[in-house]
Amino acid sequence: MCELLGMSANVPTDICFSFTGLMQRGGKTGPHCDGWGITFYDGKGYQNFKDPNPSCESRIAQLVQQYPIKSCAVISHIRQANRGSVSLVNTHPFTRELWGHYWTFAHNGQLSNYQGLETGRFVPVGDTDSEIAFCWLLNQLEQRFATRPDDDALLFSFMAECCDQLRELGVYNMLLSDGDVVANYCTNNLHWITRRAPFGEASLIDEDVTIDFQKETTPNDVVSVIATQPLTNNEQWHRMLVGEMCVFKKGEVIYHREGTPHPEPQQGNEATSSQ
Known part of the structure; x- marks a missing residue:
């Protein structure tokens, strides 16, 4: 399957540590070699880096790892293609405008019978189930709310209902951000962790890298990271x-x-999904 990575922070923060771990899974420690992408928000603006080549070999990925772009909201994705060709146009994350904000989306999973989803003015450019699902979701939000509602609970409750409908079509794990919030929805594999004072050390699973967050943060920093699978081996992630x-x-x-709760796996039968 593909893998997702997201971050939400109360101060501009770089994601170099987590991104370094994820990139190894793009062809080195994992099979997700069909492209990668990452979006950083800066207020209402954003920076987007994509490459249809394996992330573990990508010069662009190396640039992002070495150039500490600081952001309060980040969405990233590494791809194992299933729906759609391996190409730049099909590389996540995808971005569209709604209510005067750029929304960015990444999906892990595989959907069926998605071709009839009504996308309205949000026309897909590529040919993945993921981009169609994203366009359908935005169309649903726009049809329900002419402007962004002031009541966050009303907005996100409806968004969750839409995600439930997409989950009926298959495996649907997603990250979605407008630069202000980072939303995530789970079908089968999604984990998160919130780091706050007192900060400690963290060690990557996929690379021999350890960081002491206490040296990189202030006591007031709060950073949450969302990932398909835990990226560190000495921290407590929430599934x-x-x-x-x-x-x-x-x-x-x-x-x-x-x-x-997740269904108990049947003996001798392991469910898999890919995107």
Whole structure:
């Protein structure tokens, strides 16, 4: 399957540490060699880097790792292609405008019978199930709300209902951000961690790298990281449940809808998904 990486922080923060771990899974420690992308927000603006080549070999990925872009909201994705060709146009994340903000989306999973989803003015450019699902989701939001509602709970509750509908079509794990919030929805594999004082050391699973966050932060910093699978081996990550949705703002959870327990795996039958 593909893998997702997101970050929400209360102060501009670089994601170099987590990004370094994720990039190794793009062809070195994992099979996700069909492209990668990352989007950094700066207020209402954003910077987007994409490459349809394996992330572990990408010069652009090396640039991002070495150039500490600081942001309060980040979305990243490494791809193992299933729907759509391996190409730049099909490389996540995808971005569209809604309510005067740029929304960025990345998906892990595989959907079926998605071709009939009504996308309205949000016309897909590529040919992935992911981009069609994103355009459908934005169309649903725009049809329901002419402008962004002031009530966050109303917005995110409806968004979760839309995600439930997409989950009926298959595996649907997603990250979505407008630069202000970072929303995530789980079908089968999504984890998150919030780091705050007192900060400690963290060691990557996929690379021999350890960082002491206490030396890189202030006591007031709050940083939440969302990933398909945990990126570190000495921290406690929270595994999300089926249908669970969390929305982070400035590193804190501002909306949470409970999910249901994951089904027990059947002996000798392992479910897999890819994007």
